[in-house]
Amino acid sequence: MPEVSISPEVVFFSLARQGKPSCEITVSATAAGGHATFKVKTTEPSRYLVQPNQGLLEAGGSRSITIYMVEREASKLLDVAEEGTLGPCKDKFLVQVAPVEPEAFAAVTALEGARHTEEVTRLWANVNKASVKNKRIAVQFRHQASAASLPNQDALSSSRASDASHKPGVPGQAGSGRGLGAGGSIAEEVDALRTKYNDLVTYTANLTEERDTLRRSLEDAKRSLQKEMAARMALESKALKENLQPLSSDAGSGLAQLKAATPPARRQSGIGMRVVLLLVLLCAAYGWFTSTTRAAPKDAAQLPAPGDGAPPPGLHTPPAAEMVPEKAADTPNETFQEAPAAEATEQLQSDEL
Secondary structure, three states: OOOEEEEOOEEEEEEOOOOOOEEEEEEEEOOOOOOEEEEEEEOOOOOEEEEOOEEEEOOOOEEEEEEEEOHHHHHHHHHHHHHOOOOOOOOEEEEEEEEOOHHHHHHHHOOOHHHHHHHHHHHHHOOOHHHOEEEEEEEEEEEHHHHHHHHHHHHHHHHHHHHHHOOOOOOOOOOOOOOOOOHHHHHHHHHHHHHHHHHHHHHHHHHHHHHHHHHHHHHHHHHHHHHHHHHHHHHHHHHHHHHHHHHHHHHHHHHHHHHHHOOOHHHHHHHHHHHHHHHHHHHHHHHHHHHHHHHOOOOHHHOOOOOOOOOOOOOOOOOHHHHOOHHHHHOHHHHHOOOOOHHHHHHHHHHHO
């Protein structure tokens, strides 16, 4: 794992009409950490140019990265600054460092130009994400007018200190070199103010980063809550369907019992045919009895003796086909023979006969 140091914590861009605003970032590696590769990213790629934006870092060496602001963007920011509406800067840089094996480092270092850039890009494509170190750097803008006001403030402070040193009754200040009017004291005070300002800027950048982190956490929590609610609704819907299923099965069983209790149409049709056949048989028996009675002789002596096989004169037994009356086909029960239940009805009649 490479041991690197990246400075500074905050980079400043001085906005001016002339010149291109720029700053530098230094990446240093210890000898014990081994070789490394670095890459620079930013939240505003259309505003800055980085040279180099990626490269190799030798063990124990350091690289200086120069960041330039695009002139068009610098002019826009300067116009806003002169209007007095320039707010806090939210731009940031991210410096990433990853270890590189000595063989790969030597092979890529031997290349030049576009081939070198391609191989460095390939190293980053195959790098282990867990071994990457990230360093965020905040950005601040300085307006030229505000920077020019510092000497005036120093001169004002010097004059006030000089006046105070000439006031009577203040021993040890006139000509002592330790008063506020001394040049060394003013320089130290300005340095202290600048240090405090830089600390304040760093603290503000850290607060902004923490705010962004909390905002992302809140969004993740909202998404998790929505997923949990959707899953809960799905479970409740499933449970409701499972509770309704027994009721449906009970209703189905009740309907089956009702169907079992109600005789089907083909049974009704079968009962009707039996009645028809019974009526036909009765009619045939009645007709045979009537014809036999009419043809019987008046004298009982003319009847053949029991045991003779011949039938009495005039007695005629019709064949089975003639036993069905002609009007049997017009029986109202024939209306039960409807399609497509005709086949089932005829099968039932053959089984019963």
